[in-house]
Amino acid sequence: EAGVAQSPRYKIIEKRQSVAFWCNPISGHATLYWYQQILGQGPKLLIQFQNNGVVDDSQLPKDRFSAERLKGVDSTLKIQPAKLEDSAVYLCASTSRTSAAEQFFGPGTRLTVL
């Protein structure tokens, strides 16, 4: 069974530019999460989807971050415009009802904003 796929693995941009990350969850997983992991900290939830609906986006900076999961499968997270403090690893995770609460993580996208 393939794991959670993310691309790109690395991205370097200038501040005020835009960037997008892509995530393809494990097949059949209805729940998808985006976490932000700043260097030296634990991951923090940005947004949670159940199928194509948003369950929790309370910690998503909506003035610059957006995310979508149009067909309930893969998802895109966008930052526009980026700030220096957005430098972090963006992790995508997925789970299903049969996963017994375990979330499966992708390798992450490391974003550097200069």
Next chain:
Amino acid sequence: AQSVTQLDSQVPVFEEAPVELRCNYSSSVSVYLFWYVQYPNQGLQLLLKYLSGSTLVKGINGFEAEFNKSQTSFHLRKPSVHISDTAEYFCAVSAPQGAQKLVFGQGTRLTINP
């Protein structure tokens, strides 16, 4: 709201020595508890989890953890570590239903010295 405190940011240990990584949590409701490991430039991998039942939980790679409700702790232990255990370890909690977001601690960097 839930929170997690990992009491040590770094733990250096000699190879084949025992190790304990400490985790305390705060929650007004019952919780699920998790330990994840993150190797360099990789996503998070589940080591073990406590959902209910026996308070001593065994995981992969010889790790185990004990849930202590009265002390709100979930410390991770291994009787004999190997060089390959060098990684970042994260304790996390979630609400006790499926597909809930994870709240992570700050992480503990375990360094194994030969």
